Amino acid sequence: MKYFPLLWAALWRKKARTIFTLLSITVAFLLFGMLQGVNAGFNQAVEKANVNRLITTSSIALTENLPYGDLAQIEALPGVAGVAHASWFGPYYQDPKNFVFSFPVEPERYFGIYPELILPKEQLQAFINTRTGAVIGADLARKYGWKIGDRVPLHSTIWTKPDGTSDWNFDVVGIYENPTDRAQENAFFFNYKYFDEGRSFSKGTVGWYIVRVKDPTQSAQIAAAVDKLFANSPDETKTETEKEFQQAFLKQIGDINMIVTYILFAVFFALLFATGSTMMQSVRERVPELAVLKTLGFSDTSVLTLVLCESLLLCLLAAALGLIAAWALFPGLKDTLGVVKLPTVVIVEGVVVAVLLAFITGIFPAWRAKRLDIVEALRG
């Protein structure tokens, strides 16, 4: 601690240069925080996937619908505890930028399969009884100030009505919570019957099935059994665990992990040169000062440590600023990604990267400072 004033003063010896270097490292760590946060958020969502649930989709593509009639056949399979279905409605509220994650479902089936979605019994009953009823997540309700009794119009980007319009009206009859994962409180569920009767095409179909199994160890066999049911039919299926389904879904966007890794590698590789040259220049300018420290009795190792600590101070300070900024900005991605806060593991990774960056960029100038010959250095 007693060396801190010396380190701090050395760091700010050339204010403009330090500020620019600090900013470039801060921006790199902001990027690191956001990208790694997205990656970690996706991974968390996959990890949280329920082991009791299978997802059955069309084997052709996720966007292909399946006949509603498949439900009874799947439900009849041994080892199946329950079946629900959902479809992609793809609507927005008032403005295209207000995208809403909305799904037509059969209330009893869906909330039975997803016990983590907490909905009071009377609200579930109201949902069942109200044709235009909708149940929304607590977070979504907060976002638009919606409450039970409100009439909400949504504009679907996919589903038109026979009259050619795409505006659908709903009555909010319930608000669900998900205490195990607050990021999942942003969905908008409404009655499948209302949807199926109201749409102009693809009637009698669903987007995908959710199959709850009695014994998770039997998941693979049941998945195979489901797909076998519809083999060689016009609507062949692909059944996988919820985790595999989510992974496959994310792969459609791209290999997030690989993209993030490549971007960050490029950013930090460039940063190594920028920070490294700043540190080299800083030490080169201070050769006489470092020689004076040695004259006063600072050992070669002490001087090496001081320069390394200076590099560490610069990188940790910038990393802290960048990661704090990422932490503050991250909730802004909630609507897009459904991830509420920057995972702690990203902060820890950021600190480790900052230490590594400090060491790599600091070790060469520090080594040079260590090997400095006092007499030569003082002679200038």
Next chain:
Amino acid sequence: MSAIVSLHNVVKTYTRGKQTVEVLHNLSIDIAQGDFVALMGPSGSGKTTLLNLIGGLDRPSKGEVNVAGERIDQLSSGQLAKWRARHVGFVFQFYNLMPMLTAERNVELPLLLTNLSSAQRKQNVQAALTVVGLAERAKHKPAELSGGQAQRVAIARALVADPTLLVCDEPTGDLDRTTADEILHLLQMLNKDHGKTIVMVTHDPKAAEFASHQLHLDKGQLVEGSAHA
């Protein structure tokens, strides 16, 4: 009085490219404790090289260097650094203060290597700045000080750890006559009132007059008849 600095048959050579230059030739000197010695001589005579050997900044090519009871030519780099911190205070021609630190932080630097608490360090810094008459400029940075004031800060830094020996390389070389005399009076006071042994390199005969002894070097050897002041 016992010798605090004792050099025997010291040879110092430098290699410049393929050429080897002998700067000091079998030099032997004894400097008594409490002495104030001015090392004089023309440029290239080896004054600064000799000072560097006495201050433990450099090692001889041959011969023995005993300072403050230690054979310093045999110490490792790390041991020599510790020895310098304990025994030697340095004053340079161009002050060599850290430009980004205040006067008090500059003076505190040698104390960072000790086990003194923050409060004790502060007390010692204050005392050293008071001795050189700059207590009220403690919070000023070197750029905010005059040349004379900066050199006083450098002297306070050299003094603060209570070294056995003060080594000064042209301490007045960058100052006008009046300021130089003030600095030399200060060094004289430190020698007489505080008993500090001082070895000072200077070109200036007037500065040398402040010392108790003058040693003249020429071509790496002591000139016969180096006189007492």
